[in-house]
Amino acid sequence: MPIDSIWSYAPDLDHVQEQDLTGYTVVASDGTIGHVDRQADHHGMRHLVVDTGVWVFGRSLLVPVGVVAAVDAGERRLTVSCTRAEVKAAPRFRTDSETMDPAYLTVVGDYYHRLPPHESPTG
Template identity: 55%
Template sequence: MDNIWAYAADCGYGEDRSLVGFEVEATDGVVGQVERQTDHDGMRHLVVDTGMWVFGTSLLIPAGLITGIDSDSRRVIVGRAREEIKAAPRFARDSETTDVAYLSEVGNYYLALDPVPVS
């Protein structure tokens, strides 16, 4: 993973594409639905509404975790397990989606995880 905040060239993302409303799927199940996508100073990420999975909270997924986008089924595929995503630093306020210190904490969390095994 070269840049945790950039969409991989082969994930299927186009610059003019909105992912809002797409379902987010981890390696072992659904995480939630894209609430919004943000690009703060080149730190691209999705804000995902988890519904009841994580007690109705939202979480942040850096664009570099996206391994695929299926437009037909409106799904974003993320190369991490649900428990890894659930354990990531949470944000409590919308302003944190533009807080560089918070974004760095999230990025560092994912970068510290073992690489995703290639199937």
């Protein structure tokens, strides 16, 4: 997968691009991560800011939309193609200004791009 694709929804999720995913529950292959606090597209790098609640000490995480594997509008849930540990180990998101910093976004994109592929969760 080209690194640029980490910032775009998979072709079968094109319909999601214009959807407001705020409040959707975010689920990894091995459990819930949190919920979408907001979505952004700076410098052509579309991503979600995920509020983890108490799971990662109230920390938010930045997740490129290229790791979104499925969206269930009825359940208001989206599934990402990585594990909770992989998301937690991503480059730390500290301030909102980072969502507009191309250098930070590049580091995050590179991290997610290098993750091994995972089987899609079923059910």
